[in-house]
Amino acid sequence: MRIDAAGIHYRQLNEQINEAVDAGETEFVLDNVLGHRYIGAGLRDGVHLTINGIPGNDLAAFMDGAEIEVHSNVQDGVANTMNAGRIIVHGDGGDILGHSMRGGHVLVRGLVGYRCGIHCKAYEERLPVMVVGTTAGDYLGEYMAGGVIVVLNAEDTDGSPVGRFCGTGMHGGAIFVRGEIEEHQLGAEVTVEPVGEADRDMLEAIIREWSMAFGVDPGRFAPEEFVKIFPRSSRPYGKLYAY
Numbered sequence: 001m002r003i004d005a006a007g008i009h010y011r012q013l014n015e016q017i018n019e020a021v022d023a024g025e026t027e028f029v030l031d032n033v034l035g036h037r038y039i040g041a042g043l044r045d046g047v048h049l050t051i052n053g054i055p056g057n058d059l060a061a062f063m064d065g066a067e068i069e070v071h072s073n074v075q076d077g078v079a080n081t082m083n084a085g086r087i088i089v090h091g092d093g094g095d096i097l098g099h100s101m102r103g104g105h106v107l108v109r110g111l112v113g114y115r116c117g118i119h120c121k122a123y124e125e126r127l128p129v130m131v132v133g134t135t136a137g138d139y140l141g142e143y144m145a146g147g148v149i150v151v152l153n154a155e156d157t158d159g160s161p162v163g164r165f166c167g168t169g170m171h172g173g174a175i176f177v178r179g180e181i182e183e184h185q186l187g188a189e190v191t192v193e194p195v196g197e198a199d200r201d202m203l204e205a206i207i208r209e210w211s212m213a214f215g216v217d218p219g220r221f222a223p224e225e226f227v228k229i230f231p232r233s234s235r236p237y238g239k240l241y242a243y
Helices: 010-022 197-214
Strands: 002-004 027-034 048-054 064-070 084-089 105-108 129-132 145-151 172-178 190-194 226-231
Touching: 002 010, 010 027, 105 197, 129 197, 145 197, 172 197
Parallel strands: 002 027, 027 048, 048 064, 064 084, 084 105, 105 129, 129 145, 145 172
Antiparallel strands: 172 226, 190 226
């Protein structure tokens, strides 16, 4: 089903998609998308959306298994509290991408903004994965409680591919960064080490998935080029509370 979103209010667009899904439609192409919010919110497994244009905030919020491919940039809040599914972005991402994400994969070809992965968490057997093709802004993985974030630094940026306060408040999960990261860029709650054998297979699989999505040779990213950022404690603020 093809929908021209030009001039359509985001509520009307989402109602049209949901009504078509209820009627059995599974494949959608959305043209002329420009700032339409909440596209894909709550959609379940078996539905595929191709978006031509720039979707607005909270793309795929609470999504539960669908797949979305965006042939442009995305705005803030992509995959907000997403349970399952996959999002492929052939461009850059905005701020708070993956906010409270509980499962699924988000693959971004370019850079992402600030506070991406905030409150990201694993849920039962679900492991959320976010892959950033180039660089990430400040507070990456803030208060992260589970899941995996990978910053590929595919353009071999001069200096660090992540901003300041990386992993601030982090108490679960892991962040893998290809390139340099200085001590002053890290939150007080995390530590850094080279990628070990236990993480190598998982990291290589994530790199292959991203590379296949964007037609890139996965061999250009060697696991030994990455560092692993992970929390020192599962309760970094435990001493602040009285019982």
